[in-house]
Amino acid sequence: MTTGSSGNGAGSSRADANRRRIMDVALMELLRDPDASMDQIARAAGVVRRTVYGHFPSREALIAALTDGAAEAVIAAHTAGRAGVDDPAEALARAMLAVWEIADRYRLLVAMAQRSVTMEGIKQRLTPVREDCVALLRRGQQEGVFASRVPAAALAYVHEQSLFGLMEAVNEGLLPAEDAGRAAAETALRAAGVREERVGELLGLVLGGGG
CATH class of the missing domain: 1.10.357.10 (Tetracycline Repressor, domain 2)
Structure with a gap:
């Protein structure tokens, strides 16, 4: 049980870190190019498009x-x-x-x-x-x-x-x-x-x- 709880915590921490990174990169990309697409933001963040949409549906x-x-x-x-x-x-x-x-x-x-x-x-x-x-x-x-x-x-x-x-x-x-x-x-x-x-x-x- 302890292992599972720790794993969930680590997964949540990674997800939070991914979300924060996507937001930081998105802000830079959008300020550079207000028309930047979700694909552009995903590439700049070094993640796949699905990851971005996993955090932000649109x-x-x-x-x-x-x-x-x-x-x-x-x-x-x-x-x-x-x-x-x-x-x-x-x-x-x-x-x-x-x-x-x-x-x-x-x-x-x-x-x-x-x-x-x-x-x-x-x-x-x-x-x-x-x-x-x-x-x-x-x-x-x-x-x-x-x-x-x-x-x-x-x-x-x-x-x-x-x-x-x-x-x-x-x-x-x-x-x-x-x-x-x-x-x-x-x-x-x-x-x-x-x-x-x-x-x-x-x-x-x-x-x-x-x-």
Whole structure:
């Protein structure tokens, strides 16, 4: 019995490793070629086509799984970015910069996912980030740090949509990717109603790595 259990564990571990490798390779292949087929992904991953389909029944299912991973990374980045920062404005700026670092990696994936996962599906996956942002914005409004009278819940959607807009702007060549993190933080601060001079101070602080 012990041997069988150990074998099953090893098999499960191999399957998990195969799935992870397929997802890692698929992300690289799709970012290189958005039209990459399941056959191409299988060859790049060094497995047979049947193995890929064993984990992901369709190309859409594979993209959905990659989108799940991207959303998890964004959630983790948002949490880490504002961790230990008491000032709501600084926390917002740091969180937006941290989120953009992840969003920049996945922006082409998001563009593809809109065709299969849909924007509504992507927004649902980002609910924890939005809820976290609402709490931060509400606290900042209560403390007088954010002057905007737009309700915090609505303002969180504005910030979310500005990120999607910046991703599209970079994809369309309208904005250099290296400038988009600053743009994301600056847009969020201005939308929240942070004073002009404070916006400049905060951007200097967070972009300069100051504490």
